[in-house]
Amino acid sequence: MSSPFSSPDKTSDAAMSRRNFLRGTAALGGLTALAASLSPLLELDDLTSTEKFLQKYYKEMTPDDMSKVIKRISNEVERQYGVRPHVRDLKPMDGVEFVYCLNLTRCIGCRKCVHACVNENNQSRNPEIQYIRVLKMPHGSMDVEKGNHTYDDKHVPDPGYFYMPIQCQQCHNPPCVKVCPVNATWQEKDGITVIDYDWCIGCRYCEAACPYWARRFNWTKPQIPKERLNPNMAYLGNRPRKQGVMEKCHFCIQRTRDGRYPACLEVCPVGARKFGNILDPNSEVSYILREKRVFIQLKEEMGTNPRFFYYFDK
Amino acid sequence: MITAARNYLVFLRRCARIAFVGDWRYYAWMGGLTIVILFGINAYAKQLVDGLIVTGMSDEVSWGVYIANFTFLVGVAAAAVMMVIPVYIYDNEELHDLVIFGELLAVAAILMCLSFVTVDLGRPDRFWHLIPGLGQLNFPRSMLSWDVIVLNGYLLLNVHICGYLLYCRYQDKKPSKWFYIPFVFIAIVWAISIHTVTAFLYVGLGGRPFWNASIVGPRFLASAFTAGPAIIILALQVIRSYTNYRITDKALLTLRGIVQVSMIINVFLLVCEIFKEFYSGTTHGVSAKYLFVGLHGHHALVPWIWTAIGFNLIAMVILVLPVSRSLKYLNVACALCIVGIWIEKGMGLVIPGFIPTPLGAFVEYLPSLNETLVCLGIWAFGLLCYTVFLRMAVPILQGRLAKANEGQPEIQGDEPASVAPVSPATH
Numbered sequence: 213m214s215s216p217f218s219s220p221d222k223t224s225d226a227a228m229s230r231r232n233f234l235r236g237t238a239a240l241g242g243l244t245a246l247a248a249s250l251s252p253l254l255e256l257d258d259l260t261s262t263e264k265f266l267q268k269y270y271k272e273m274t275p276d277d278m279s280k281v282i283k284r285i286s287n288e289v290e291r292q293y294g295v296r297p298h299v300r301d302l303k304p305m306d307g308v309e310f311v312y313c314l315n316l317t318r319c320i321g322c323r324k325c326v327h328a329c330v331n332e333n334n335q336s337r338n339p340e341i342q343y344i345r346v347l348k349m350p351h352g353s354m355d356v357e358k359g360n361h362t363y364d365d366k367h368v369p370d371p372g373y374f375y376m377p378i379q380c381q382q383c384h385n386p387p388c389v390k391v392c393p394v395n396a397t398w399q400e401k402d403g404i405t406v407i408d409y410d411w412c413i414g415c416r417y418c419e420a421a422c423p424y425w426a427r428r429f430n431w432t433k434p435q436i437p438k439e440r441l442n443p444n445m446a447y448l449g450n451r452p453r454k455q456g457v458m459e460k461c462h463f464c465i466q467r468t469r470d471g472r473y474p475a476c477l478e479v480c481p482v483g484a485r486k487f488g489n490i491l492d493p494n495s496e497v498s499y500i501l502r503e504k505r506v507f508i509q510l511k512e513e514m515g516t517n518p519r520f521f522y523y524f525d526k
Numbered sequence: 527m528i529t530a531a532r533n534y535l536v537f538l539r540r541c542a543r544i545a546f547v548g549d550w551r552y553y554a555w556m557g558g559l560t561i562v563i564l565f566g567i568n569a570y571a572k573q574l575v576d577g578l579i580v581t582g583m584s585d586e587v588s589w590g591v592y593i594a595n596f597t598f599l600v601g602v603a604a605a606a607v608m609m610v611i612p613v614y615i616y617d618n619e620e621l622h623d624l625v626i627f628g629e630l631l632a633v634a635a636i637l638m639c640l641s642f643v644t645v646d647l648g649r650p651d652r653f654w655h656l657i658p659g660l661g662q663l664n665f666p667r668s669m670l671s672w673d674v675i676v677l678n679g680y681l682l683l684n685v686h687i688c689g690y691l692l693y694c695r696y697q698d699k700k701p702s703k704w705f706y707i708p709f710v711f712i713a714i715v716w717a718i719s720i721h722t723v724t725a726f727l728y729v730g731l732g733g734r735p736f737w738n739a740s741i742v743g744p745r746f747l748a749s750a751f752t753a754g755p756a757i758i759i760l761a762l763q764v765i766r767s768y769t770n771y772r773i774t775d776k777a778l779l780t781l782r783g784i785v786q787v788s789m790i791i792n793v794f795l796l797v798c799e800i801f802k803e804f805y806s807g808t809t810h811g812v813s814a815k816y817l818f819v820g821l822h823g824h825h826a827l828v829p830w831i832w833t834a835i836g837f838n839l840i841a842m843v844i845l846v847l848p849v850s851r852s853l854k855y856l857n858v859a860c861a862l863c864i865v866g867i868w869i870e871k872g873m874g875l876v877i878p879g880f881i882p883t884p885l886g887a888f889v890e891y892l893p894s895l896n897e898t899l900v901c902l903g904i905w906a907f908g909l910l911c912y913t914v915f916l917r918m919a920v921p922i923l924q925g926r927l928a929k930a931n932e933g934q935p936e937i938q939g940d941e942p943a944s945v946a947p948v949s950p951a952t953h
C-alpha cells in the first residue's frame with residue numbers, strides 16, 4: 213500500500229473495463245466459494261418453522277397457546293417415532309413439595325436406577341445421556357473426588373466400598389437457575405427445577421454452575437429407537453429433546469405430578485430410595501428426616517440446600 | 527436535513543469504496559483472510575448440522591476454546607481504554623490521533639467476541655430470547671445477561687465515538703465536545719466494566735473453586751492491560767510501515783510503559799494465586815495441581831501453562847530492561863505477552879475450571895479440528911474488519927479522503943496526498 217503506484221493508463225477506458233472485469237470475476241468467484249462453504253447446511257433436516265421459532269416463553273403461554281404447542285409436539289413425535297404420544301402440561305400440586313431420601317447403607321451400586329431413568333425419560337441412547345451417576349466410594353469418605361465413576365465390577369457390592377448415586381439435587385437455591393441468561397430453567401412450586409427445552413439457547417452456563425454436575429447437554433441430535441420411546445410425556449419433563457439444549461433429572465414430573473413414584477425408586481431392588489411430600493407430616497420422607505440421626509446434603513457448604521438427602525440405617 | 531443525509535450517504539459510499547481498492551498486497555491480504563473465513567464458515571455450517579459434538583467439548587468440559595477466545599478478546603477490547611485515558615485525562619499529545627486506532631481495534635475485538643459467543647450457542651436460532659422486551663433477559667441475576675448488555679453497549683459507544691470523530695475529520699469540522707467527550711468518559715468506565723463483568727461470569731460460580739476466587743477479576747484486568755496495548759504496539763507499527771501515516775516512536779514507548787507496569791502486576795497476581803493454591807494444601811487446589819503439575823496421570827495442560835508462564839516471565843524481563851526501548855526487543859516482548867496471555871486465559875483459566883468435574887472425574891479437553899477452523903475463521907474475520915476500518919480511517923485522518931475532494935478522482939492506493947493538503951489535527 214505504501215508504494216505510490218501511478219500507471220499512466222490508470223483512468224483509461226481499457227484499464228477501467230479490465231478492472232471491472234476482474235472485479236466481476238472476483239465477486240463471482242467469491243459467491244461460489246461462499247455457497248460451497250455453506251453446502252453442509254443442505255443436510256440440515258430439522259429446520260425450524262416460524263411457529264417453532266416464534267413460540268412463546270412457557271410462563272407467558274395461555275392455555276390455548278399450550279394446547280397448540282402440545283399438538284405440534286405430538287405431531288412431531290408421531291412423525292419421527294411412529295408413536296402417538298400422550299403429552300401433558302402437568303402443573304405443580306398445591307401443598308406439595310417433593311423430597312428425595314437415599315439410603316446409603318442399602319444402595320448396592322447396581323445402576324438399575326440409571327437405566328430405568330434413561331428408559332423412562334426418553335434420553336438419547338446414542339450418545340447415551342444419563343441423569344444419574346453412581347460413585348463407588350471407599351469406605352469412610354464422603355469426598356466425591358475419591359469416587360470411582362467407571363467401576364465395572366461383575367459383582368456388586370464390592371466389600372470395602374459404598375455406593376453413592378448422584379442426580380439433580382433439586383436445590384432450594386439453585387445456582388443453575390440464577391445464571392441462566394434467558395430464564396429457560398426455573399424452580400417450580402413443588403421444588404422441582406425444570407427446563408423449557410424450547411426456550412433454552414444452549415449456552416451451557418447452567419452446566420458450569422451446577423455443583424453436582426447434574427446437567428446434560430444434547431451435543432448432537434438425540435437418538436432413541438422407536439420401540440423404546442416412552443409415550444407418556446410431560447412438556448417440562450420427558451418429551452424428546454432437540455439438539456443443542458440442556459436437560460437433567462426432573463424427579464419424573466410426568467409420573468410424580470400424577471401421583472406416582474419416580475422410575476428410579478420403583479426399580480431399586482433394595483429399597484434404598486424414598487420419595488415423597490415433605491409438607492405432609494405422615495409421609496415416609498418426613499418420617500426419615502425427623503427420625504434419622506444423621507442425614508447429609510451433598511456439599512452443604514455451597515449453600516444450595518438440596519432437596520436430596522443421603523442417610524444411613526445404622 | 528436532506529443535504530446532511532446525502533452528505534452522510536456519500537461519506538459511507540466513499541468509505542465502502544475505498545475498502546475495496548488497494549495495491550496487490552492489500553488484495554492478497556484480504557483475499558487470504560477471506561479464504562480462512564470461508565473455511566471457518568464451512569466448519570461452522572458442519573457444526574450447525576451435527577451439533578457441538580464436532581468440537582472437543584463434553585458434559586465434563588462444557589466450554590472450550592470458543593469461550594477462551596471470547597474471554598481473551600474482551601480483554602483486548604477493554605484495553606483500548608489504555609490509550610484513551612492518557613489522551614483525554616492527561617492530554618498526551620503523542621497518542622492523540624492514535625486513540626482512534628485503539629478504539630477501532632476495540633470495535634473489531636467486540637465483533638469477534640460476539641461471534642465467539644454465537645458459535646458457542648447450541649441454539650443460535652433462539653438468540654432473540656436474549657433481547658429485552660422480546661425475550662426473557664434474566665437481568666440482573668445472570669452475569670451472562672450483564673455481559674450481553676455491557677458488550678453491546680461498549681460496541682455502540684465505540685462505534686459512535688470513532689464514527690463521529692472520523693466523520694467530523696472528513697468534513698474538516700471541529701467535533702463538538704458535547705457529542706463525544708461525555709461518551710469517551712463513559713467508555714472509559716465501561717471498558718473496565720466489560721472485563722470485570724466477564725471475570726464475574728466465572729467468579730460467581732461457587733461450585734467451581736478454581737474460578738471462585740476474588741483474584742480472578744484483578745488478574746483479568748492486569749492481563750488485559752498487558753495484552754491489549756501490546757497488540758496495539760504491533761498494530762501501529764504495521765500501520766506505519768504499510769501506510770505513510772506518521773506514528774512516532776515516542777507514542778510506542780508510552781504504550782510500552784503501560785505494558786511494562788501491567789505485566790509486573792500480572793505476574794505478581796499469578797504468584798499470589800499459586801501460593802494460595804499450593805501452600806494451604808486443601809483439596810480446593812485440585813484444579814490448580816492438575817493445571818501446573820498434572821494429577822492422576824492427566825497432564826494435558828501442563829505444557830501449555832508453563833509455556834505461558836515462561837513467555838510472560840521472559841516478556842517481563844525484557845520489558846523492565848532498558849533494551850526494550852529498542853523496537854526490535856519491544857516487539858519480541860509484545861509477541862510473547864500476547865501469546866502467553868492468550869494461553870493463560872484459555873488453556874490456563876477456562877479449561878482447568880472444569881477439571882476435575884464437581885464430582886471429581888478427570889476428563890481432559892483438546893479442541894477439535896473443526897472447532898479450530900471456526901476459531902481461525904473468526905480471527906480472520908476480526909482482522910479483516912480491523913483492516914477495513916484502518917483502510918477507511920487512515921486516509922480520512924490524513925485528509926486524503928475528505929468532503930473537500932468529493933467528486934475529484936478517487937484515491938486508489940496509498941499514494942501521497944496530492945489531492946488535498948494534509949489537514950492539521952482538528953480535535
Ligand code: SF4
Pocket residue numbers: 379380381382383386387388389405421422423424425426427460516
Ligand atoms: S443440582 Fe444442579 S441442576 Fe439440580 S437444581 Fe441444583 S444446581 Fe440446578
Ligand code: SF4
Pocket residue numbers: 391392393394395396397407411412413414415416417418419457458
Ligand atoms: S444452557 Fe439453557 S438452561 Fe442452561 S443456562 Fe443456557 S439457556 Fe439456560
